[in-house]
Amino acid sequence: xxxxxxxxxxxxxMNEGGVILYPTDTIWGIGCDATNPEAVHKVYEIKxxxxxxxxxxLVDSSVKVDFYVSDVPQVAWDLIExxxxxxxxxxxxxxxxxxxLLAEDGSVGIRVTNEQFSRQLCxxxxxxxxxxxxxxxxxxxxxxxxxxxxxxxxxxDYIVKFKQDDLSPAKPSSIIKLGKGGVIKVIRE
Numbered sequence: 001x002x003x004x005x006x007x008x009x010x011x012x013x014m015n016e017g018g019v020i021l022y023p024t025d026t027i028w029g030i031g032c033d034a035t036n037p038e039a040v041h042k043v044y045e046i047k048x049x050x051x052x053x054x055x056x057x058l059v060d061s062s063v064k065v066d067f068y069v070s071d072v073p074q075v076a077w078d079l080i081e082x083x084x085x086x087x088x089x090x091x092x093x094x095x096x097x098x099x100x101l102l103a104e105d106g107s108v109g110i111r112v113t114n115e116q117f118s119r120q121l122c123x124x125x126x127x128x129x130x131x132x133x134x135x136x137x138x139x140x141x142x143x144x145x146x147x148x149x150x151x152x153x154x155x156x157d158y159i160v161k162f163k164q165d166d167l168s169p170a171k172p173s174s175i176i177k178l179g180k181g182g183v184i185k186v187i188r189e
Contacts, residue, residue: 002162003117003120003161003162005028006117006160006161006162007117007120007121007124008089008124009158010031010121010125010126010158010160011067011121011124011125013157014031014032014039014129015033015125015127015160016031017032017033017036017038017039017042017044018032018039018150018156018157018158019031019032019039019043019046019155019156019157019158020032020155020156020157020158020159020160021030021134021148021152021153021158021159021160022117022121023105023115023117023118023145023163023166024058024113024115024117024118024131024161025058025086025111025113025114025115025118025145026170026171026172026173027060027088027133027134027141027142027144027170027171027172028068028133028134028142028145028148028170029091029130029131029134030043030046030047030130030131030132030133030152030156031043031058031066031129031131031132031134032129032130032132033129033130034055034057034097034098034101034127034128034129034130035096035097035098035127035128036098037098037099037100037125039098039130040055040098040100040130041100041103041178043055043087043130043132044100044153044163045063045155046116046152046156047132047135047136047137048136048137049137050099050137051100051106051171052103053103053129053137054101054102054103054107054108054109054178055109055131055147056088056109056110056111056124056130056132056173056175057097057101057108057109057110057111057128057129057130058110058111058112058113058118058122058128058130058131059080059110059111059112059113059122059128059129059130060078060113060118060120060122060123060152061112061118062077062080062081062112062183063090064128064158065080065110065112066113067112068091068094068095068096068097068108068110068128069091069092069094069095069108070093070094071092071093071139072088073091073178073182074182075178075182075184076089076091076178077106079176079178080112080186081155083174083175085173085176086111086113086114086115086173086174086176087111087173087175087176088109088111088173088176089108089109089110089111089176089177089178090107090108090109090175090177090178090187091105091107091108091109091110091178092106092107092178092179092180093106094106094107094108097128101130107177109175110128111131111173115180117160117162117163118131133172134152135148135149135152136149136150136151136152139171141172143163143169143171144167144168144170145148145163146164146167154155172188173188174186174188175187175188
């Protein structure tokens, strides 16, 4: 595995409360320990984003969703299993993570990643990792590493080397919100 050192360094950085720039199953993301409110605050500062806008988090398996959501609707398991492309699900009743990354209603967006690097990063870190697009709030999301601004690159504590030269365009995930009684609302297709 070429990216073993990258993963070790990214985990070390996040364990120390730092912020990383890393490839995900979708676009490049700004990430940190989703349980550390100070690190989450740094992400909002880097993005110049108000912290009432929630952040998405990544986990490496559907089992971990239960740890971060108090009552996972049954339909979520089918959606996770059947999704043929990256899918972020917004759940009510978030728990065990920094409250400043949650939406005002206490919900959180969680995506189970199947991409090799981000999945292994989540496995090694053993906690949910913030994953928000690597751009200043309001600007277009970068399709690949080469489109990430110097302002973002200079603001993070560690930049993952893996996939920097991959120029294939990436897209953000689909987002759905699961409401009470299994009501599904599509936020982004």
